[in-house]
Amino acid sequence: MDGNGRWAQRRGLPRIMGHRQGVLALKPVVKECARLGIEVLTVYAFSTENWTRPKPEVEALMGLLCEFLARETRELQAEGVSIRVIGDVAGLPLSAQAALAEAVAQTRDGSRLILNLALNYGARNELVRAVNRWLQDQPPGVRPVLTEAVLSRYLDTAGLPDPDLLIRSSGEERLSNFLLWQIAYTEIYVTKTLWPDFNPEELRQAIAEYQRRQRRFGGIG
Numbered sequence: 001m002d003g004n005g006r007w008a009q010r011r012g013l014p015r016i017m018g019h020r021q022g023v024l025a026l027k028p029v030v031k032e033c034a035r036l037g038i039e040v041l042t043v044y045a046f047s048t049e050n051w052t053r054p055k056p057e058v059e060a061l062m063g064l065l066c067e068f069l070a071r072e073t074r075e076l077q078a079e080g081v082s083i084r085v086i087g088d089v090a091g092l093p094l095s096a097q098a099a100l101a102e103a104v105a106q107t108r109d110g111s112r113l114i115l116n117l118a119l120n121y122g123a124r125n126e127l128v129r130a131v132n133r134w135l136q137d138q139p140p141g142v143r144p145v146l147t148e149a150v151l152s153r154y155l156d157t158a159g160l161p162d163p164d165l166l167i168r169s170s171g172e173e174r175l176s177n178f179l180l181w182q183i184a185y186t187e188i189y190v191t192k193t194l195w196p197d198f199n200p201e202e203l204r205q206a207i208a209e210y211q212r213r214q215r216r217f218g219g220i221g
């Protein structure tokens with residue numbers, strides 16, 4: 001969900017106002033995904049690299065997360081949304097961990113759309129945690145062999161399908177350590193729209209563009 005800072009700066013506002021507006025942009029997009037029958041929406045909310053930002057900005061982002069969950073979980077639950085988290089959750093402030101655990105538990109039965117929040121998420125971090133967890137599960141004294149299928153089951157995204165479409169807002173043409181394993185064959189859509197301006201209409205445009213793509217998965221189509 002990139003471009004919050006630029007959205008604010010263009011209006012002469014502090015960056016944090018951009019994050020606030022960015023949070024407001026999320027709910028209509030989540031609802032549209034549910035309406036369209038999309039099964040999983042993963043949003044990159046805070047990366048393992050975002051800790052390098054000024055402390056007040058990091059604290060504001062964590063505060064906005066808790067506010068969002070407190071304000072929206074009930075409505076999301078009513079919409080059939082199931083909230084999940086990927087990332088190194090143990091590295092988040094305890095207040096955020098508690099708010100997340102409650103939101104996940106409260107929406108556990110949602111069967112329309114999984115809203116997957118990537119928080120303290122970095123794909124490299126996820127892969128290393130997965131491999132270490134897998135190693136711990138191996139009996140001592142053997143030389144185990146890891147396979148793609150087994151590694152996938154140790155990732156934070158275990159059980160979820162690989163994404164079909166990756167939408168990158170604010171015009172940046174890079175992956176920024178997002179789901180590197182899972183997006184091997186994902187279609188990428190870059191829009192110049194800054195995240196706070198992203199809306200259901202833009203989502204439908206991205207999906208229409210996706211529908212025009214021919215996916216070959218390395219074959220010949």
Ligand code: IPE
Nearest residue numbers: 001002003004005006045050
């Ligand atoms: C939001 O956008 C991304 C988050 C870490 C929440 P940015 O804060 O990266 O916005 P820009 O890139 O400065 O415009």
Ligand code: MG
Nearest residue numbers: 002003004005
């Ligand atoms: Mg950015």
